[in-house]
Each structure stands twice: as C-alpha cells, then as structure tokens.
Amino acid sequence: MSHVGVPRGTVRKRRSLALLTTGVLTIPVLAGCSSGSEETSRGVPQDIAPAAREAVADGSTATWAVDALPATFNAFQADADSATTRITGALLPTLFPMDKSGQPKLNPDYLESAKVIEREPKQVVLYKLNQQAVWSDGREIGAPDFVAQWRALRGKDSAFWTARNSGYERIEKIERGADDLQVRVTFAKPYADWRSLFSPLYPKEITGSPDAFNDGARTALKNTAGPFVLKSMSKSKGTVTLARNPRWWGDKAKLDTLVFRAVAAKDRTQALADGTVDVADIDAGTADRITLARRDRGSNGQPLAHGPGSEITPAQALRSWAQAHGSDEEAAEIAQAAREKNRKAVVAYATEQKALRDFAVRKSLEPAYTQLALNGESGPLADDRVRRAVARALDRQELAQTVLGPLGLPAKPLGSHLALAGQPGYKDGSGALGEQNTKEAQALLADAGWTRGGAAEPPKDTKAGSEAEKKGDGGKDGEEDKDAKTEKTEKSETEKSEKDGKKAEEDSTEDSADSAAERKKADQASADRDSEDSAASRDEGLYIVGEDNKPGAPAPATVGSASAVHVLAPARTAAAQGTVLLRQAGALGEGGAVAATDKQPGGAAGAYAPVGTAAPAPAAAKGQLGKDGKTLALRFVLPSGPGSQSLRSVGDKIAVMLEKIGIGTEITKVPDESYFKDHVASGAYDLALYSWPATAYPATDGRPIYAKPEPATDGSLLVEQNYTRVGTDHIDQLFDKAAGELDEKAARELMKQADARIWAAAGSIPLFQRPQLVAVDKKLANVGAFGFAAPRYQDIGFKNRQAAGSPADRKK
Numbered sequence: 001m002s003h004v005g006v007p008r009g010t011v012r013k014r015r016s017l018a019l020l021t022t023g024v025l026t027i028p029v030l031a032g033c034s035s036g037s038e039e040t041s042r043g044v045p046q047d048i049a050p051a052a053r054e055a056v057a058d059g060s061t062a063t064w065a066v067d068a069l070p071a072t073f074n075a076f077q078a079d080a081d082s083a084t085t086r087i088t089g090a091l092l093p094t095l096f097p098m099d100k101s102g103q104p105k106l107n108p109d110y111l112e113s114a115k116v117i118e119r120e121p122k123q124v125v126l127y128k129l130n131q132q133a134v135w136s137d138g139r140e141i142g143a144p145d146f147v148a149q150w151r152a153l154r155g156k157d158s159a160f161w162t163a164r165n166s167g168y169e170r171i172e173k174i175e176r177g178a179d180d181l182q183v184r185v186t187f188a189k190p191y192a193d194w195r196s197l198f199s200p201l202y203p204k205e206i207t208g209s210p211d212a213f214n215d216g217a218r219t220a221l222k223n224t225a226g227p228f229v230l231k232s233m234s235k236s237k238g239t240v241t242l243a244r245n246p247r248w249w250g251d252k253a254k255l256d257t258l259v260f261r262a263v264a265a266k267d268r269t270q271a272l273a274d275g276t277v278d279v280a281d282i283d284a285g286t287a288d289r290i291t292l293a294r295r296d297r298g299s300n301g302q303p304l305a306h307g308p309g310s311e312i313t314p315a316q317a318l319r320s321w322a323q324a325h326g327s328d329e330e331a332a333e334i335a336q337a338a339r340e341k342n343r344k345a346v347v348a349y350a351t352e353q354k355a356l357r358d359f360a361v362r363k364s365l366e367p368a369y370t371q372l373a374l375n376g377e378s379g380p381l382a383d384d385r386v387r388r389a390v391a392r393a394l395d396r397q398e399l400a401q402t403v404l405g406p407l408g409l410p411a412k413p414l415g416s417h418l419a420l421a422g423q424p425g426y427k428d429g430s431g432a433l434g435e436q437n438t439k440e441a442q443a444l445l446a447d448a449g450w451t452r453g454g455a456a457e458p459p460k461d462t463k464a465g466s467e468a469e470k471k472g473d474g475g476k477d478g479e480e481d482k483d484a485k486t487e488k489t490e491k492s493e494t495e496k497s498e499k500d501g502k503k504a505e506e507d508s509t510e511d512s513a514d515s516a517a518e519r520k521k522a523d524q525a526s527a528d529r530d531s532e533d534s535a536a537s538r539d540e541g542l543y544i545v546g547e548d549n550k551p552g553a554p555a556p557a558t559v560g561s562a563s564a565v566h567v568l569a570p571a572r573t574a575a576a577q578g579t580v581l582l583r584q585a586g587a588l589g590e591g592g593a594v595a596a597t598d599k600q601p602g603g604a605a606g607a608y609a610p611v612g613t614a615a616p617a618p619a620a621a622k623g624q625l626g627k628d629g630k631t632l633a634l635r636f637v638l639p640s641g642p643g644s645q646s647l648r649s650v651g652d653k654i655a656v657m658l659e660k661i662g663i664g665t666e667i668t669k670v671p672d673e674s675y676f677k678d679h680v681a682s683g684a685y686d687l688a689l690y691s692w693p694a695t696a697y698p699a700t701d702g703r704p705i706y707a708k709p710e711p712a713t714d715g716s717l718l719v720e721q722n723y724t725r726v727g728t729d730h731i732d733q734l735f736d737k738a739a740g741e742l743d744e745k746a747a748r749e750l751m752k753q754a755d756a757r758i759w760a761a762a763g764s765i766p767l768f769q770r771p772q773l774v775a776v777d778k779k780l781a782n783v784g785a786f787g788f789a790a791p792r793y794q795d796i797g798f799k800n801r802q803a804a805g806s807p808a809d810r811k812k
Contacts, residue, residue, distance in 0.1 A: 043422020044410060046100060046789055047362040047774075051781035056254045056797040062780060065263040065271060065280035069238060073230075074217040075200055076153060078163045083240075087260055090242055090793040091224040092200035093133070093141065096696075097790035102367065102423035104195045104696045109133070109250040110141070110225075112181075116194070119742060122172065123190045127183040132249035135203050135223045143176045143183045148204035150174055152213050159210035166700045167197050190740040192747050193697040201225075227253040227794035238262035254797030265643045268775070272359055273352035278777040279784075282361070283643055284407060287773045293356035304353065308345035359775045362784030363407065366772035367694035369414050370403075370647070372654065372765040375686050377709075377717065377725035380450075380632055387726070387762035388433065389444035390634075390687075393661045395436050399653060400768035403646050407771050414766040417706070418698040418755045421769065422788070425698070425748035430766075432756040441661045445625055445632070450662070455626025625662035633664035634686035637679045641672035647689050650767070654687070680723050691770055694788065698751050699738035706758055708732055726763025 070083040073091075095111055096104035106114060110133050118124035133141045152160045153168040172188040187194070203223040206216050221230045227250065228242035240260040244253045263271045269286045271277045282290075292306055304310060312320075323335035372394070380386045396413035404411040414420065415428025434440065625632040638644070638651045648669070655665040665687065670679060679685050695701040704720035708727030712718050719725055731754055738750035758764065772785040782795040 043101065043420065044365040044769075044787065046785060046787035047364050048784040048786060049360070049362070049776065049781050051799060053251065053254070053795060055800055056781050056795065057800045058252075058254055058797070059256050060798050061257045061259060062255055062279065062777075062783075062796060062798075063259040063261050063277045065268060065277045066260050067265070068262050069233065069235060069240065072218040073221050074202075074206070074213070076162050076165060077218075078161075080163075083260065083262075087230075087240055087242070088200050088221075089226075089790060090228045090258065091221055091226040091230060092202065093225050094199045094790065095127075095201065096195040096199060098367075098696050098788050100787060100789045102420060102694060102696055102788035110201075114195075116742060119190075123187040123194075123742065125185045125187075125194050126177060127185070128177075129181045129183065130249070131181055133225065134247055134249070135225050136229050136245055136247050137223050138247065139203075139223075140180065141201070141225060142180050143174060144204045145201060145207075146183050146185070146198060147174045148207040149198060149202055152207040157210070161210075161214045166703075167191055167193060171197075190742055192739055192741050192744075193700040196697045196700060227251075228258055231257070248794075251794045253794040258793065258796070269352070269356075272775055273355040275355065278780060280775050282773050282775045284646070284771075284773065286775065287361045287363075287407070289353065290356045290359050290361050290775060293353040294360075296353065297357055303346075304350060307349040307353070309342050312342075358778055360778045362774045362776050363409060364772045364785035364787040365409060365420075366770040366785075367420065367788045368691045369420060369694070369769045370650070370689060370691045370767050371417075372767060373680070373685075373688045373690065373724045374726070374763055374765070375683055375688075375724050376763050377683055379686060380634065381686055383448050384762060385444045385448040386450070386632075389441040389448075389661060390658060390663065391433055391762045391765050392435075392437050392441040392444065393657050393663070394654065394765060394767075395657060396430075396765070396767055399650050402649055402653060403768060404771055407773070409771055411768070414769055416755050417758050417764060417766055418702050418751050420694050420788075423694070423696075425751060427752050427755075429752060429755040429759050432759040433762060438661055445661060445663075448627075450625040450627045450632050452623070452625060452662070455624065455629065455631045457626070457629055623659070623662055624664050631664060632662060633666055634658070635684075636665045636667045636687040637675070637685040638667060638669050638689065639672045639675040640669035644672065651689060683719075683723065683725065689767075699735055699741075699747060702751075702754075703732070703735040703739070706731055706735070706754070706764075722763075724763040726761050728757065728761060731757050731761070 064086075066083040066086060068081070068083060070081060070087060071079040072084060073088060074080060075084050075088050093107070093110045095107055095114065097107055099105040108130065110130055112128040112130055114125065114127045116123060117126045127146075129141055135141060150168055150171050151157070153162055153165050154171065155169050170187050170189055170191045172186045175184045175186075176182065177184045185194075185197075202217065203225075205223055206212055206221075219233060224230060224245065227245055227248050229245045231241045231243040233240045238261060242258045242260075244256060261271075261277055263277060263280065265283065268277075268280045268282055269289060272280060272282075272286070272290075292304075296304060320335055320339060324332055324339055326332050326335075372390075374381050374387045374390060376382050376384075376387060381390070397411070400413050401411040412421070413430075415430050416426055417429075419426040636651060636655060638648050640648075651667060655667060658665055676690065680688050680690055692705065705722055706727055707720050707722055708729060708731070709717040709719045709722060709725050717725055734750050734754035734757070738747045738754070741747040741750060772787065774783075774785045776784045777798075779798045781797060781799050782792065
C-alpha cells in the first residue's frame, strides 16, 4: 500500500532527485559527531512465514493487492510507480536484488559472475551470464540487450522519453566478451554503484528504438525473462494476471497464476473479508481488526466486545427497546429503524471478523523512513540557526514511540539520512546536530534575533529574510549594530524565562509605563488587523471561528494553549458543517470532544459560522517569539486522508514541542492527492512530513536529494529532489567523490561524512523507519513483510494439503 508522502516511482531512476531537503547554512565543527557505530546497528528481521519449497504445494492462484493498475510497465519512465516495480519484479531480470540486510546480492538465475576486472586506465566490469538465461521467445539474454538499454538511458537521445537514471552516462562502451555469454562494460570515469545498472533489464525489442521504448511497454510486455509471464491486464476488473513462464530455467514457480488487483487502501479490510485478495499492505486499524478476529476465535458465539453496538450500555439498550415498543408511533418507528440499522451493522461486522480469522499480520520495518522537512528557501527557516533550533526541540524518541510502539516494533529514532539500521554503512550521525535540548534551542533562536517581545517591536531598518540575504543586501553592518544594542536585553529576557515563567511576565516598576505604552500600540495594531480580516471574511461570505488569519499568514496565538491552528484546505469550498469539518481536520476526537490544542476563545479553529458572527478577541501572545513586529509562526502542511492518521499524530506532537521554545505552527491539512505535488514539491510549506525509500546505492540515489540547489535562468531554483532547498558545496563534493570510489569501505566512510554534514544543515530530520504491516492468508508461505529483501516470486505458494482452500480460490 502506498503512503502519502512517498514520491511515486521510487525506483532509482527518480530517486536521483529525492524527497529530502537542502539549503545554504553554516556547518559547525563535526569532530566526534557520531553517536552510534556501524557494528552495533541491527535491523528488524523480515516476516514472511518462510517455508522450504518442498513444503509448498504446486498450483493454485494467489491475489495480491496493489494501490492501482500500473500506468506503465516501463520502470524507467516518469510515471512508473510502486505497482510497476512490484509486477516487473516477477517478469524481468534484476541482476543484483537487495538481500535481507539491504545489500545488493548477485542473482544466480541471471549471472554466473560480475566483477571489476580493470581499474586502470579505465574501470571495466565483466558480466558472465547464466548460459540458460533466455527471453520468453527463446532468444538468449546477451550483450545486445545491454547495449540497447545503455543507449536508451544514457541521456544523449531526447527521443527516448525516460526519467534520468544515473550511471548510464558514465559508460563509454559495451562489447561482447570472449563469447556470447560475456558482456564487457567500459566506463569513461569510475562508477562505484555499477551494480545498480541494468536492473530491471529489458529486451532489446523494447529499448532498441524510441517508439518501442516510449509506447511498447506501457500496457504490455510480450517478451520477459522471469518466473512468470504477463498473461493479461483488465482495466475493467482492475487486475493484472501473471502465469508461469514455461521457458523459465530456474526454480519452477509454485503458483499457477499470480494476480495483482487494484484495491484502494480504504477498501482493503472489505477485500480481505470478501476473499478477493490474499495479500495486502494494511494500516494499523485493519491490523487491529485481524488481531481481534483471531483473539475472538474461541468466543463460542458470544457477542463481540468491539465494533458496532459494542458501546451501547444495558441501560441504553433497554431505553431503545422501550422506545421501539412504546405507544408513540413516530418515536417507535424511528427507534425500530435505528435498531434494525445497528443490527445489520453488527451482523456485517461479525461476518467480516469471522473471515478475517483466516489472515495473519506480518510485521517488519519498511525499507523507507519518515522525516521532517524544513523548507530553507525563504522565511524564518532560511536561517540555519532557526532550523537547528527546530531540530533541537524535537524529542525523536517520543515521535518514534508514537508510531512504532503500539505496533510492537522497535521504537528507535533513525540516525542516518543515507542508510537504515541493519544496512552496511549505517552509523548514527545525529550528534553532528546535537540531542534534544530546549535551552540550546532557545539560545539558537535568541541568537537569530527572535525574542519574547519581538512581535510588538516596530520593524527594524533592515531587509527581511535570512541572515544570508541580509548580508547579501549590504545589511551586515546594520545587523551587527542591532545585535550590539539588543544583546543585553535578549540575554536578560532569556535568563528570566529560564528561571521562572511567572517572573518573566511581571514588569519592573521602572519599566511599567513603557510596557503599557507598548501593549497599547500592539493592541491597536491587532485591532487594525482584525478589521482587515473581517473585511476579507465578508468578501468570501463566511467567517471561520477562532481563525482570523488567512492560510499562509502567521497563526494567531492563544493564552494557555498550543499555538498550532488547524486549517482544513481549501477553506473556500468547504461545506458549512462545523462538526464534520472539525473531525476531518483532526480537531475533534472520536467522541466529538474538541482537541486540547484547539480550545480557544470563540470556538474551535476550523468551525464555520455565518457572516456577521462576532470574531473572538485576539489573545495576547504568551511565550511565542517575534522579530521586527512579526511572530515566529511556521506553515505545517499535513495530508488529510484516512491513511495518514499516524502522520497527523506525529505532526500534532511536533507542534507542541515547538511551542515549548516559542515557535507557533499553522497546521494545514490538504487532500492526499495534492499533498506532495502542490505543496511539498512546489515549496508551499515551512514544515512537512514525508518519506524516502531506502537504497543500496546512497552515492547515486542520495545526491539529488541533498544536492545544493542551483539558480535557473528565470531566477528560480533547480532543486532536483531536494525539496527543502538546503545544501552545501561540501556535501555535493562528498557525494561526487563517493560515486567514483571503487573501494567500498572508503566509499562508506565518505557517505558517513556527508551524512554528518546533512545533519548539521538541519534541512531534513530523520524520525523513524516506517512500519510495514501486511495481511496474508495464513496458508500462504514465503510472502509478507519482506523488509529490505526483494520477493522470490517463484517460492510463494500455499502450504501443502491446504492450497485449494484459499479465500481467493473460493471466489473462482
């Protein structure tokens, strides 16, 4: 199941641009910056119900849920997605699939050997192919297939509609070796990640011409070389059906057919219960239902203690019965209808639960991680001190526990941008940034000029923006003068706030008159802003209770509550149903109670009221920092879909953590389908949560994620996949050096150095490795939560003596 915040097409061709952030910043001293060691990192094992091939029956059909039918079967095109990767893995050669530890491992089904045979004067790799390896039309796999794919992907012919795939442009020539089973590849310049090339490998009939490459593999693959062949694709049924490859030379596939069915995330529980799928990535809610179903197996027909109707007390049930049988005919009719509706829901739920007993939940950690992105292009986060303050405010252990703890998975924060725990080269480099420390975070903000009274101060006679922008505009001297004048005041305020919050609120007798004047000026400015916002509300025909600022403007502060304001976007088209909107925006709990962070004077943020409703009086900022008359408030964009609840929970906790150091957040929840494209990729955010897939080739795949953005001719930034716009020349140089380093140990050391500097830049803060939950028919073996490893499709099947009883088979 795909997750919001993961870029579509996570194959390496696109990851060369990635979803992490970069930007210009100052790199602190990195000596002793690592808090962990490569030798002690341990990954979570895969959970696939392993079974020896002799214990798996031959025959039958298994159905695997995917998010949608693939837009293309060409994995090197821009619209390739997770379904493309999943399906082509069973159809085409992968020369070096990842193993359980996240390392590339030679695939003996296709290669007898592959190694660097020359380093000077140029790098030469010799592939020796398995002599039995053939395409499904009977032709041998050989050098012509390698040559055609290289020419299609090297980037010299724009007629091939391909996403960039690093490495092919480094190849100088490809030749036949001593015989037809040898392929000799010569590189123009050294390439450490040569194992990443030619996977998947397409036949020359697909890659040999632009027309065939662009259109020949979008909806069909006539020639394949895997344990399965493509039998059919039905858009009306939403299925892709694979059949055994009769020319497959390796271990025979256990299944007769393997069906991939498009099932939306919200429909997976129903699909499992109906028996239309045997394998499906699921969320925590569905996993809980399967666990409860198996627990209730011995209930002997007793009513379930969960699900519809379980919350009805005996007194409520008696009252409902009395109303349904009372003398008031109208009330009785309503009560009877409600009872019948509840009865049907209980029966349907119980039926689903009974069917879900046949499934098990396979758990591991997905080869992907979730990170907090900080957009350093403009605004407060353009200052590296503010970014580091945000990072130092986060309790990453608490955030990991929020997501992984309830699932029984190890809740340990991730310590690297370029490797996951258990992979070779993993080392916790977070020490380059520093551990969570509220006082240090506050000191960084004070050094950047954000103070308790800064929101009430008139703008200084300097340009707004990052420190780098000010220096670039010739404001360096002015900034130094301002720091000299305010250093004592800021130090005093910081000391008082650390000693006692109450004492910080009290004014001295000598300053009382000045403070009263400042408060009067601030109140007048606030009243002026309220007048402008009221006019804007009249123009739009509605007013949002507790939320006077437009989306993107600084969030209004509240007294004694969190500074996070929940906004449901787009507000302009939202229905005027306050309770429904609040629940969608996450402001209401399951029982309808307003969340603690949303209790504000005048109503909960996000609730709509008719034109003319009096706006609540703005509360005075208490604890929120400001600078030059502006409060320190960040736009926090989160997805609003039902499958993104864990991201929203993490976002809410981050907002509370930031409030403790004086940073306000405006949480905007947007539709899943527009979250990445319209907000993350476009840079319309300050803070965002999204994920990146793991890679065995960090020098190749990590560079575009962290590359320093370059200015384009039109004045914009070329960011590749570095959506936080934070990077440095030194980081780029380390990636480039590692990509050409053929000594694996030396290359890993370079990547550790790069990771330490990425931490110090504070554009991307890794939080945790994502959970992987997969529902699998209990009778299926060798499939489930694979972790790092690629599936061995030929080993998947039903255990002996039970193959015919799969739920999917019962529907056929």
